[in-house]
Amino acid sequence: MKKITPRSEDFAAWYQDVVLQGDMAEPAEVVKGCMVIKPNGYAIWELLQRELDDRFKASGHENAYFPLLIPQSFLKKEAEHVEGFSPELAVVTIAGGKQLEEPYVIRPTSETIIGHFFAKWIHSYRDLPVLINQWANVIRWELRTRMFLRTTEFLWQEGHTAHATHEEALEETLRMLDVYADVAENVMAMPVVKGMKTLAEKFAGAVRSYSIEAMMQNGLALQAGTSHDLGQNFGKAFDVQFQTKEGKLDYVWQTSWGVSTRLIGGLIMTHSDDKGLVLPPKLAPKKVVLVPIFRKEEERALVMEAATKIAKEVGAHVDARESETPGSKFFHWEQRGVPVVLELGPRDVASGNIVIKRRDTGTKEIVPQAEVAGKVKATLEVMQKDLYAKAKQRLKDNTVMANSIEEVESILSNEVTAEKGGGKFVMAHLKDDPKNDARIKEFKASVRNIPAVDEFDGPGKCILTGEQVDRRVCIAKAY
Amino acid sequence: MKKITPRSEDFAAWYQDVVLQGDMAEPAEVVKGCMVIKPNGYAIWELLQRELDDRFKASGHENAYFPLLIPQSFLKKEAEHVEGFSPELAVVTIAGGKQLEEPYVIRPTSETIIGHFFAKWIHSYRDLPVLINQWANVIRWELRTRMFLRTTEFLWQEGHTAHATHEEALEETLRMLDVYADVAENVMAMPVVKGMKTLAEKFAGAVRSYSIEAMMQNGLALQAGTSHDLGQNFGKAFDVQFQTKEGKLDYVWQTSWGVSTRLIGGLIMTHSDDKGLVLPPKLAPKKVVLVPIFRKEEERALVMEAATKIAKEVGAHVDARESETPGSKFFHWEQRGVPVVLELGPRDVASGNIVIKRRDTGTKEIVPQAEVAGKVKATLEVMQKDLYAKAKQRLKDNTVMANSIEEVESILSNEVTAEKGGGKFVMAHLKDDPKNDARIKEFKASVRNIPAVDEFDGPGKCILTGEQVDRRVCIAKAY
Numbered sequence: 038m039k040k041i042t043p044r045s046e047d048f049a050a051w052y053q054d055v056v057l058q059g060d061m062a063e064p065a066e067v068v069k070g071c072m073v074i075k076p077n078g079y080a081i082w083e084l085l086q087r088e089l090d091d092r093f094k095a096s097g098h099e100n101a102y103f104p105l106l107i108p109q110s111f112l113k114k115e116a117e118h119v120e121g122f123s124p125e126l127a128v129v130t131i132a133g134g135k136q137l138e139e140p141y142v143i144r145p146t147s148e149t150i151i152g153h154f155f156a157k158w159i160h161s162y163r164d165l166p167v168l169i170n171q172w173a174n175v176i177r178w179e180l181r182t183r184m185f186l187r188t189t190e191f192l193w194q195e196g197h198t199a200h201a202t203h204e205e206a207l208e209e210t211l212r213m214l215d216v217y218a219d220v221a222e223n224v225m226a227m228p229v230v231k232g233m234k235t236l237a238e239k240f241a242g243a244v245r246s247y248s249i250e251a252m253m254q255n256g257l258a259l260q261a262g263t264s265h266d267l268g269q270n271f272g273k274a275f276d277v278q279f280q281t282k283e284g285k286l287d288y289v290w291q292t293s294w295g296v297s298t299r300l301i302g303g304l305i306m307t308h309s310d311d312k313g314l315v316l317p318p319k320l321a322p323k324k325v326v327l328v329p330i331f332r333k334e335e336e337r338a339l340v341m342e343a344a345t346k347i348a349k350e351v352g353a354h355v356d357a358r359e360s361e362t363p364g365s366k367f368f369h370w371e372q373r374g375v376p377v378v379l380e381l382g383p384r385d386v387a388s389g390n391i392v393i394k395r396r397d398t399g400t401k402e403i404v405p406q407a408e409v410a411g412k413v414k415a416t417l418e419v420m421q422k423d424l425y426a427k428a429k430q431r432l433k434d435n436t437v438m439a440n441s442i443e444e445v446e447s448i449l450s451n452e453v454t455a456e457k458g459g460g461k462f463v464m465a466h467l468k469d470d471p472k473n474d475a476r477i478k479e480f481k482a483s484v485r486n487i488p489a490v491d492e493f494d495g496p497g498k499c500i501l502t503g504e505q506v507d508r509r510v511c512i513a514k515a516y
Numbered sequence: 517m518k519k520i521t522p523r524s525e526d527f528a529a530w531y532q533d534v535v536l537q538g539d540m541a542e543p544a545e546v547v548k549g550c551m552v553i554k555p556n557g558y559a560i561w562e563l564l565q566r567e568l569d570d571r572f573k574a575s576g577h578e579n580a581y582f583p584l585l586i587p588q589s590f591l592k593k594e595a596e597h598v599e600g601f602s603p604e605l606a607v608v609t610i611a612g613g614k615q616l617e618e619p620y621v622i623r624p625t626s627e628t629i630i631g632h633f634f635a636k637w638i639h640s641y642r643d644l645p646v647l648i649n650q651w652a653n654v655i656r657w658e659l660r661t662r663m664f665l666r667t668t669e670f671l672w673q674e675g676h677t678a679h680a681t682h683e684e685a686l687e688e689t690l691r692m693l694d695v696y697a698d699v700a701e702n703v704m705a706m707p708v709v710k711g712m713k714t715l716a717e718k719f720a721g722a723v724r725s726y727s728i729e730a731m732m733q734n735g736l737a738l739q740a741g742t743s744h745d746l747g748q749n750f751g752k753a754f755d756v757q758f759q760t761k762e763g764k765l766d767y768v769w770q771t772s773w774g775v776s777t778r779l780i781g782g783l784i785m786t787h788s789d790d791k792g793l794v795l796p797p798k799l800a801p802k803k804v805v806l807v808p809i810f811r812k813e814e815e816r817a818l819v820m821e822a823a824t825k826i827a828k829e830v831g832a833h834v835d836a837r838e839s840e841t842p843g844s845k846f847f848h849w850e851q852r853g854v855p856v857v858l859e860l861g862p863r864d865v866a867s868g869n870i871v872i873k874r875r876d877t878g879t880k881e882i883v884p885q886a887e888v889a890g891k892v893k894a895t896l897e898v899m900q901k902d903l904y905a906k907a908k909q910r911l912k913d914n915t916v917m918a919n920s921i922e923e924v925e926s927i928l929s930n931e932v933t934a935e936k937g938g939g940k941f942v943m944a945h946l947k948d949d950p951k952n953d954a955r956i957k958e959f960k961a962s963v964r965n966i967p968a969v970d971e972f973d974g975p976g977k978c979i980l981t982g983e984q985v986d987r988r989v990c991i992a993k994a995y
Contacts, residue, residue: 129606130609132607169555
């Protein structure tokens with residue numbers, strides 16, 4: 038049994054410990070920058086997939102699957118795209134025992150290969166919109182990797198849609214951003230700042246990108262999902278032309294949007310504590326575990342009978358392992374983030390009570406067995422809400438305004454060091470101009486996004502150029 | 517609107533037409549041997565996944581995810597394995613802009629990389645069994661490809677388990693073969709012959725392989741799923757040792773088992789007809805479509821109101837497209853294999869009736885609207901059973917016994933040509949010896965498996981060597 042490094046001591050070590058002790062993943066040291074997602078981690082991904090997929094389908098999207106390999110020449114068709122992704126590509130040069138004439142790259146994202154097929158499928162406005170999503174693995178050769186947060190290979194979904202007008206495409210881009218924010222806030226209990234990326238930070242090939250940004254417990258930002266208005270860039274690159282209602286030829290307007298296994302990293306860094314993983318009930322593969330307690334062999338039958346009955350009623354997993362003590366079982370489930378643990382011993386059986394323990398607060402309560410099902414249900418609901426409220430408060434407490442570039446710098450450098458917590462979201466008036474982004478980068482921070490909803494003081498003068506801008510942008514150090 | 521080549525004319529062309537007209541997939545001609553799985557095809561895969569995954573979990577398996585890339589040296593650790601897979605590998609030699617010191621192969625299957633991690637995870641009999649499944653894409657560089665049946669990249673699941681004894685591993689191997697047979701027969705309505713592969717036909721690295729073999733409408737066999745008893749081969753290759761209950765060191769006993777998107781090819785070639793796709797109700801993404809019919813504008817409201825009400829009751833999709841005639845709608849859904857199509861016109865509304873049409877038989881029936889929900893439910897159930905019964909009868913009718921090698925040859929050469937139908941499963945006594953498999957290969961056929969259940973005449977003399985064998989083997993031409 039290993040201990041978990043406290044957050045206050047070393048946030049990065051704490052994160053790694055939570056992942057390892059929660060048995061969620063481990064580095065695949067033999068494959069550079071990759072990880073193995075173990076059953077405890079993958080089960081969370083499956084729950085997230087279901088929540089997302091249901092929402093994609095409800096909004097009219099269908100799943101499809103495109104090839105993993107993309108002809109290298111495809112990436113070059115969109116100038117910004119190739120520039121953005123070239124340094125990160127894994128290239129297949131040999132296949133079936135032969136050197137390939139044209140190498141393939143492993144998809145870092147699929148706009149290009151999908152653009153190629155959109156050109157074959159779309160001819161008329163009647164073929165539009167095309168609303169497709171793909172669940173897939175992608176590879177981006179990253180130098181610095183961290184489990185879930187940034188890995189060479191990761192799992193994700195990528196939505197790709199084509200529309201007859203820019204208006205429709207933009208609507209779609211924002212609709213999917215809302216879906217992401219909904220899942221983040223209402224399923225993951227992770228509050229996010231929804232907004233538009235600056236031009237300097239947009240996706241390579243997009244006209245505009247939008248993101249949801251979450252605040253981790255150390256105050257660092259995590260880009261948790263992005264949605265891109267691709268304009269006609271890929272339509273032109275792949276010649277996806279269609280006949281409009283008016284009989285003219287036009288290029289389609291496209292969008293793409295994605296979230297990945299990175300969300301699990303965000304989930305961990307939003308809720309977990311020094312004891313290990315804390316999961317919001319909606320994403321807990323096991324919501325309730327019952328630990329039966331008995332010392333004497335003659336108590337076993339009595340306790341196990343009551344435990345089995347209660348577990349069935351509550352939908353709990355009974356931890357009946359004989360090789361482990363109750364204490365080590367509590368430790369085990371605590372590290373794995375099970376929201377509610379029930380304890381049942383001989384005295385509880387005699388008194389008709391049961392002990393219910395909540396993972397996030399650690400509070401224990403004795404309740405009559407007759408009420409346990411209702412009590413568990415209520416506890417799970419409250420815990421889901423409380424986790425969100427706590428994270429929301431943290432976001433609020435650590436979001437500050439700055440009215441000069443010196444103030445921005447001072448706040449960001451006052452952070453003790455982000456790895457020990459104390460990071461802030463700094464709200465400042467800043468013009469959306471790559472030159473200004475470059476200045477912020479000097480502080481090892483970046484403009485996370487320009488929030489969609491202004492919760493601050495409206496328009497103001499850019500702290501670098503003095504020009505009037507609509508609202509404050511969100512600046513932070515980020516993963 | 518394109519026509520479908522009749523099966524009697526050209527079975528291979530018919531298959532391709534059904535896939536294309538059903539809008540299930542199309543060749544990705546720019547990526548050698550790959551296909552795009554379009555929404556209509558992918559939705560079937562999702563239903564199959566759910567059926568399989570539920571059964572995997574019910575039998576104690578958990579999902580996990582291992583890296584796509586495998587160090588090339590890993591494949592060489594198991595002698596048969598590398599020999600079997602080397603010719604089919606896609607190799608990544610460049611990544612992140614640099615030549616790699618050791619190239620990676622894209623997984624053709626994951627025994628090796630998983631073996632590596634099993635060695636890290638398994639130390640004691642207490643760690644066993646490990647029961648893991650992975651949903652993933654794999655690449656095998658094939659020369660001749662056909663959509664779904666054999667593609668360079670395909671989607672599949674691969675189960676990988678480790679056990680303390682050979683007995684347990686063999687039990688697992690056969691359990692999962694049963695799961696595959698269950699899904700094939702009771703979900704896909706595709707009867708299969710369950711059995712053991714000959715030594716010549718086993719998986720590269722297995723001690724023994726088991727398969728389910730289905731008969732396509734042209735009499736060709738399709739290997740639809742395999743389950744492998746890996747013995748200690750990978751345990752030894754990757755040094756997966758554990759301490760036994762008795763305190764000794766031993767290598768784990770492993771299994772692996774997989775089914776892939778190939779199943780969709782089998783599904784098509786089992787049930788579809790010259791009009792296009794026929795889907796068993798359990799795998800139909802849309803089970804019921806209602807086509808409203810009206811000529812005059814004033815009939816529209818009347819018909820649409822009744823249609824909406826009935827559709828809601830029945831769970832039907834209403835095809836309200838204004839750009840299409842009822843005739844083209846019927847054609848559309850017929851080609852896409854929708855099991856039940858309802859027709860509702862103004863006269864039906866007036867009489868309180870509705871027309872129900874069944875895809876496989878083409879029969880139409882007029883039923884009172886009050887009874888339509890029950891009628892649809894019953895029709896779907898009967899159709900599921902009838903499709904199985906029809907396929908089962910076909911399998912029976914085209915399975916023949918042969919008592920000499922000349923007879924085997926004669927039956928196989930009498931097949932008109934398999935592409936035009938007339939293929940047979942030939943049951944003959946044959947000793948499990950690679951030399952005998954080689955002789956059968958001369959007829960462009962192979963031993964499909966040695967059936968687990970002998971439905972024939974028990975032991976007999978091998979038609980090549982005269983040696984006594986337990987039962988007849990199944991010989992056929994195959995995909």
